[in-house]
Amino acid sequence: MQVNERPSGFEVVEAGRVILRHSAAAPCVFVGRGEPEVQMLRGNFKIADYVTERVALRAATITRQGEAVSIALAASAADAAVLVLTIGADSIGLEATDPSLNRLWIRTVAEAGEHVWGGGEQMSYFDMRGRRFPLWTSEPGVGRDKTKLITLQADLGGAGGDYFNTNYPQPTYVSSRLYALHVDTTAYSVFDFRHDGFHEIEVWEIPARIEVWARDTFVEIVGVLSERFGRQPQLPAWVLEGAIVGLKQGAESFDRLQNFLDADVAVAGLWCEDWVGLRITSFGKRLFWDWKWNPKRYPNLDTQIGELRAKGIRFLGYVNPYLAVDGSFYELAKAKGYLALTLDGAGPYIVDFGEFDCGVVDFTIPEACDWFEEEIIGRQMLDFGLSGWMADFGEYLPTDVKLANGVDGMLMHNAWPTLWAEVNARAVAKRGMTGEALFFLRAGFTGVQAHCPLLWAGDQCVDFSRHDGIGTVICGALSSGLLGNAYHHSDIGGYTSLFGNVRTAELLMRWSEMAAFTPVMRSHEGNRPDENLQLDGDPQVLAHFARMTRVFRHLAPYVAGLSAEAAATGLPLQRPMFLHFQDDPKTYADQTQYLYGADLLVAPVIREGKTDREVYLPAGADWVNVWTGDRQAGGVEIAVVAELGYPPVFYREGSPDAALFAALGQI
Amino acid sequence: MQVNERPSGFEVVEAGRVILRHSAAAPCVFVGRGEPEVQMLRGNFKIADYVTERVALRAATITRQGEAVSIALAASAADAAVLVLTIGADSIGLEATDPSLNRLWIRTVAEAGEHVWGGGEQMSYFDMRGRRFPLWTSEPGVGRDKTKLITLQADLGGAGGDYFNTNYPQPTYVSSRLYALHVDTTAYSVFDFRHDGFHEIEVWEIPARIEVWARDTFVEIVGVLSERFGRQPQLPAWVLEGAIVGLKQGAESFDRLQNFLDADVAVAGLWCEDWVGLRITSFGKRLFWDWKWNPKRYPNLDTQIGELRAKGIRFLGYVNPYLAVDGSFYELAKAKGYLALTLDGAGPYIVDFGEFDCGVVDFTIPEACDWFEEEIIGRQMLDFGLSGWMADFGEYLPTDVKLANGVDGMLMHNAWPTLWAEVNARAVAKRGMTGEALFFLRAGFTGVQAHCPLLWAGDQCVDFSRHDGIGTVICGALSSGLLGNAYHHSDIGGYTSLFGNVRTAELLMRWSEMAAFTPVMRSHEGNRPDENLQLDGDPQVLAHFARMTRVFRHLAPYVAGLSAEAAATGLPLQRPMFLHFQDDPKTYADQTQYLYGADLLVAPVIREGKTDREVYLPAGADWVNVWTGDRQAGGVEIAVVAELGYPPVFYREGSPDAALFAALGQI
Known part of the structure; x- marks a missing residue:
């Protein structure tokens, strides 16, 4: 990046894009x-x-030493500098001379008509x-729309959420001005894109650096981001053979x-998340x-997994990073000192997960990670025959x-999902099963790309609602994909059924159709299976689902190619149109x-009726x-x-x- | 007040109470x-x-010139001062040298165990x-409790409110440290009492001054506040003769x-707010x-008022400061240029009042006030025979x-209720009927005390709920009373019936009982009279009400004495116990x-069942x-x-x- 001095201040420019523009005014x-x-x-x-x-830092003093440029910033010319920016090739380093500063607001240049995407999985x-957009990993909320009663009903328990709540935030954005910007922080941060002339980034620490990449194409930008944050292994071949049926x-x-x-x-595959047994709560099973x-x-799971495998069907399970206090692993982990503690160190920190309590495995302890990887994921899951699992949660680290x-919980909270993904990835790697066993996370943060082979979109409501229904899954795929998460999928039929909101046959069918054109096609019975229609609860729905799984399987060669492309280039499988039509x-x-x-080009039907x-x-x-063969410019x-x-x-x-696609109409 | 210099800064002290304490740290x-x-x-x-x-103003320079002390404040010793405090006898003047400053935060000293009251009518x-506590006149909200469904249902229309919403805010507090503090501003302001060592006052302008009064007793403090903000005329004698029945x-x-x-x-009295006719909306009549x-x-109201008066019963009506666009006065006011305009001056500003539109009479125009006072209140109301009215609203001035x-709407919004009260008071005074005609407001702000002879507590829900039910009326009386509003009352039975929430017989009876021990006993049919129980809809309720009106009438000599006391001292009729038991x-x-x-001592039953x-x-x-004669220390x-x-x-x-009170048991 270069620094151009102006009569009234300076500009920081990356390959022709003005990123920062400063004047005293x-x-x-x-x-x-x-x-x-x-x-x-x-x-x-x-x-x-x-x-x-x-405090506005109005006074800037620019120092050049060879290639290096530093900018010392102060409140006024009379005051001492409190922050020094160091302008590097692809980054701006930040250093505060006053260690008591714990908030930064930095404004990047915004232009009329500019679009910005990213922010993790939005x-x-x-x-x-x-x-x-506050960037803080959390439950995304039920309803996520303060103008709807379902959200407010959920808000009575604090669980309604809002448009920005997500399991997977990330302080990275891509601008239509053909550059990407990333804030190297795990602190609470906010991207505020409401202003005309600037984007304001708020960080609850002075971050070490802000990275900026400008490229000629969005494809290149995605490529550089996927190099920066990590790439996923290719999808296992078995995944493309059909649906993973959740029961x-x-x-x-x-x-x-x-x-x-x-x-x-x-x-x-057959995915039984209840392989660990059930607990009945008011939220559901x-x-x-x-x-x-x-x-x-x-009773016979140990032998049934092998029998299923012989028929070419995998078995998948479930795990998350918390240990129920009434389970067998909790006391073990406690005795070994592997649990996160209360601030006073008196004992394990207990988290309420809704009518039951859990300890939190402390993934900042290498031995605790080893133990979880080897004793739980390795021995209890992979050795037992699981080919994959939902690696749930990761957003609940208390502050x-x-x-x-x-390190302060305020800084570790956002880091947790990536640590959790890493534990899963290492456990799989230790058994040599990377690219063969498939786990999927909803939680994420910077760097989760390197460890999580597959995102899932979390817990949608079982409806067509704008902010928590079927359509949100597309938004999640596109935003996360742009930041280097190549693989995304969702619960067919949605998950959350509350306040009398239940699945319709139409929803199940529309969701199945959409899922057929994503890398993984997986169904879920939802939080209240007995109150909701299931795929096998209606012959028309089941027949429709069956056909869509054959559509999915038919596309396997194409998808395998996309998977190889993702490994080579970082391009996600589901892509915003502008990735390939930048000029439109x-x-x-x-x-x-x-x-x-x-x-x-896939345009799922996400509106009811x-x-x-x-x-x-x-x-x-x-x-x-693909269905009619009709051609259109x-x-x-x-x-x-x-x-x-x-x-x-x-x-x-x-x-x-083309021939493969043209044949879809015959399925 | 005096300024004491300290090694690290200064203290501003009023009669031994440290009000401000400053150091660079x-x-x-x-x-x-x-x-x-x-x-x-x-x-x-x-x-x-x-x-x-x-910006924290860490550097202070104190200048003394005879009695006068001024403190120049700057961000640092290197910077120029941006704010000068002038310490007077009972006030701190503020002057900004930088006119672009539009926010002030000032911290007053807080002590452990300190109580603070006031803030208008809370x-x-x-x-x-x-x-x-944000201080901004507005609708108080329906439910006013974000943990209750009724509030969230109302919030779908933006109308749920919160604990701090009130028709009558005022930037004044009374501290248990025996001093009162008032911010001389009509700007949006916030009193933040959440901190341990300080109270933080936020003002959306640099106010001209902050006034402080310290006295030995709370009684004296109320007295000085009522002198500062104005006193009310005594209650008309006719009001004490019985209930004002709202039909x-x-x-x-x-x-x-x-x-x-x-x-x-x-x-x-008989109070018919519909004397102006009805309009049916989804909220109710x-x-x-x-x-x-x-x-x-x-049809015969012109003669009926006189007939009623002959029986010793007054007739009361209703008015507010807005003019429906489809009424007769709107075009008149528009033609005269008496209406508030849109910012571009193109025409009258139209306010949506819920399925109908109104113009706003501009009370900053003396001729508009005269017109409203003479043509509407004078001619249409007083001359017509009205002995009183609800002077509704005042909180809706758009910004x-x-x-x-x-003057900017942001500064006039809070000023509006007082202007509205003044119009009513002047209209009454012009007919020589001050202390004889009785109007009542729910809206208020600093100075409303001088013009409004009686507050009413606004529109409670028809229930026992903690934040919008019967009990809130006591809180409103005590808080406003402490700031010099001697007279307070409420709608017997509450007003707002929404979402299936309707009055019970118990509620009507409990409210009647409470109202008997307030200066004015007035009933209201509520927003949906047909769906709710009315006083004359149940013989038991009516008999109970009748007896309570006789209790009220029995107390007339005592209440008349309190009214005289209020005129002499500013003491409210309903008083927090500590006014007379400061040592307890x-x-x-x-x-x-x-x-x-x-x-x-009155302890109304405000819990259901x-x-x-x-x-x-x-x-x-x-x-x-009073009922049993039982005696207790x-x-x-x-x-x-x-x-x-x-x-x-x-x-x-x-x-x-004592004899009067002891006789209550015989009624």
């Missing part, structure tokens, strides 16, 4: 002090900050311009699986958080916790359709409807008929996989 | 800049502030310590009044906001309005019981139960039986009115 950096107040209730946070000081708004009815799950096979469902086979609920590494500005704003690889939808076909290509929005089972999907004419 | 003044964002929906405000700078918390059934109201008279209700007799709804005096610390925290004058309650009897007196909390009709009421043994 319009300073771009503010520092100060804040006193945070944090309340957590079951992964939902109320966070307030008492900002006692926020569920409501792909383009973040015009809104404010949690104990031993009866195996009997029910036969319903699916009889209906000609392509089945890659929950799992018993003691990570090993529960022979009471699954008033004492960790072995001595109409592709910048949409978050309801996506490219699946470079050659498929609709049998058609508008689809924008990017300019510069001709597009062929790009650059137009068209209305597309979309009966159940036939979501609008187009392939790019001239694609090397 | 712990500065007591911060200044800065903010950009407010204000949204109003039907009197409910969403207000956010983007504080771009908040409905949830009498003692404000431990909480934060709004058009001409049938007169027939229904006979039910009350037949049941031996002592009636002082509302009034037609065109301020004159509606002969269609009340993006253009007023004739050129147990009297400081309670907000559910009060002294009515010096000699009656209870037939007893705990009552604290202040130490230093002996107390006699003070200094103890006792359980008191409280069947319907017999709320716990005690008189002070030795009171000159």
